[in-house]
Amino acid sequence: MLQVNNPNYDAICLLGRQPELSIAELEQLYGAQNVHPFSNDAVRVQLPADFDIQRIGGTTKSGRIVAEFKHTDWPAASRAIIRYYDKAWATREGKTTLGISVYGQDVAPRDIQRTGLALKQALKKRGQSLRLVPNDAAALSTATSHHNKLGLSDNKVELLVVYGKRSMLVAESTGAQNISALAARDQGRPKRDAFVGMLPPKLALMMVNLSGLPADNAMSSRSGTILDPFCGTGVVLQEAALLGFDVYGTDLAEKMVDYSKANMQWLAQKHPIGQVQIEAGDAIEHRWKSPIDAVVAETYLGQPFSAPPAPDKLQKVVRIVSEITTKFLQNLSAQIEPGTPLCLAVPAWRDANGNFTHLPILHDIEELGYQWQPLEHVDVKHLAYYREDQIVARQLLILRKI
Numbered sequence: 241m242l243q244v245n246n247p248n249y250d251a252i253c254l255l256g257r258q259p260e261l262s263i264a265e266l267e268q269l270y271g272a273q274n275v276h277p278f279s280n281d282a283v284r285v286q287l288p289a290d291f292d293i294q295r296i297g298g299t300t301k302s303g304r305i306v307a308e309f310k311h312t313d314w315p316a317a318s319r320a321i322i323r324y325y326d327k328a329w330a331t332r333e334g335k336t337t338l339g340i341s342v343y344g345q346d347v348a349p350r351d352i353q354r355t356g357l358a359l360k361q362a363l364k365k366r367g368q369s370l371r372l373v374p375n376d377a378a379a380l381s382t383a384t385s386h387h388n389k390l391g392l393s394d395n396k397v398e399l400l401v402v403y404g405k406r407s408m409l410v411a412e413s414t415g416a417q418n419i420s421a422l423a424a425r426d427q428g429r430p431k432r433d434a435f436v437g438m439l440p441p442k443l444a445l446m447m448v449n450l451s452g453l454p455a456d457n458a459m460s461s462r463s464g465t466i467l468d469p470f471c472g473t474g475v476v477l478q479e480a481a482l483l484g485f486d487v488y489g490t491d492l493a494e495k496m497v498d499y500s501k502a503n504m505q506w507l508a509q510k511h512p513i514g515q516v517q518i519e520a521g522d523a524i525e526h527r528w529k530s531p532i533d534a535v536v537a538e539t540y541l542g543q544p545f546s547a548p549p550a551p552d553k554l555q556k557v558v559r560i561v562s563e564i565t566t567k568f569l570q571n572l573s574a575q576i577e578p579g580t581p582l583c584l585a586v587p588a589w590r591d592a593n594g595n596f597t598h599l600p601i602l603h604d605i606e607e608l609g610y611q612w613q614p615l616e617h618v619d620v621k622h623l624a625y626y627r628e629d630q631i632v633a634r635q636l637l638i639l640r641k642i
């Protein structure tokens with residue numbers, strides 16, 4: 241786990257659709273001791289000065305905390321915001337764009353708008369010009385914040401007002417998730433294949449971070465090689481390469497090897513990336529080349545389902561997937577160094593009531609030569625990524641070779 245050298249600002253991170261995954265990602269990157277659960281939507285994190293929201297997948301917005309209040313209702317918070325920024329922005333250069341987002345409290349959008357308008361009028365008297373981003377909900381959507389570039393320069397500000405269990409925080413956004421870059425990395429790739437089921441880049445990015453292998457921004461120093469033995473169209477390889485890792489992908493299907501190669505060539509034309517190695521190989525017997533510093537993969541998920549399968553059908557699929565996954569883990573275990581971190585997405589099947597059928601091999605992780613990485617703020621044995629209408633969820637295994 242990366243131990244932060246300069247944890248030098250107190251920040252709030254707004255969590256994505258599956259908060260436990262977002263928290264686990266922050267914990268792996270910045271250390272459990274620097275992550276403090278704050279509310280259902282948000283955690284407080286000591287972030288390094290060079291934090292860049294684009295390098296993480298599970299946080300939708302981040303902000304530098306500027307004030308903390310005990311039990312404050314919205315009218316009182318609103319007055320404090322107007323008073324503070326009327327002074328703070330009295331002598332600013334140029335026009336300011338302001339968005340206000342409230343989390344964890346049911347505040348009417350028009351009341352938030354009133355705060356903005358009152359501040360705009362107060363500043364006008366000082367000869368200052370303010371453009372307000374309209375709220376259609378208490379919090380601006382990630383898309384609205386991103387498209388207005390809020391938090392990315394001094395004169396484009398988003399105030400994140402976050403109500404927690406014991407206090408309320410006001411933070412100035414340091415950026416929202418770059419949804420257009422993520423969409424371009426998903427839909428813009430030359431080779432896509434709906435049948436293998438491509439990982440969303442955001443999840444692949446999260447998985448690389450969840451492995452716990454520290455990323456190093458400097459392309460000159462080797463930050464490590466990440467292996468994906470089920471690389472498919474190469475989404476994990478892409479996200480790992482963008483973080484500065486060398487990448488090594490293998491797949492049973494020649495077509496997927498070609499797809500990953502084409503996609504990585506496309507990526508290399510757009511971004512500086514490190515070494516890329518891609519070859520055909522059956523993960524249950526392939527001999528990989530060293531070095532392998534971490535393994536991040538979405539393994540074989542079995543056939544897709546659009547409705548919960550009959551019990552005997554499900555048992556058959558579970559048996560097949562278990563066998564492939566077990567043989568893969570045994571084969572890999574003999575080839576990687578003790579301590580090597582892994583983040584694997586394996587299938588877990590949801591029934592009509594949302595209950596999961598898990599792979600039985602999860603009880604035998606230690607016998608296969610691996611242990612769960614200890615996470616403090618989430619239950620590492622129950623992390624899964626899915627949408628409400630999905631039958632085949634992806635369970636995330638965050639492991640380490642014993």
Ligand SMILES: C[S@@+](CC[C@H](N)C(=O)[O-])C[C@H]1O[C@@H](n2cnc3c(N)ncnc32)[C@H](O)[C@@H]1O
Nearest residue numbers: 438439470472473474475491492493522523538
């Ligand atoms: C769920 S897909 C991975 C998709 C990939 N994450 C992507 O984003 O495109 C699983 C991949 O595993 C490959 N596969 C299935 N069995 C395999 C095996 N025994 N060894 C290696 N690859 C295998 C399939 O060809 C498929 O590309």
